[in-house]
Amino acid sequence: MLSVAVNRYGGDETLRDVIDEMHAKLHCCGADGYGDWSRIFWVENASVTSRKELAVPRSCCDRVTYSECVTTVPGDLPEVLTIYKRGCNSVLKQHLRYFTH
Secondary structure (H helix, E strand, O other): OHHHHHHOHHHOHHHHHHHHHHHHHHOOOOOOEHHHHHHOOOOOOOOOOOOOEEEOOHHHEOHHHHHHOOOEEEOOOHHHOOEOOEOHHHHHHHHHHHHHO
16 A cells, blocks of 8 residues: 555655655655655656666655755665665554554
């Protein structure tokens, strides 16, 4: 279900706000990880011309390094990115387990 929401991010402002809030509060990015954003047609940065470039919403930026956040890089270089790398699905599951046990 979260994957469907991410796929609709670019076309629904309310849904976009909810996903941005989720990224910021749960410190996660995308449904299964930041790579989700390279598989959909939404791109925040108009300079991204290839699916090989990674473009993520600004809400995926780590709040500690937000002013220096890099949301677009050539290729897939997670070790140099200042974004949340874990997907929100796994974070939500972890929180649910904690609160239901």
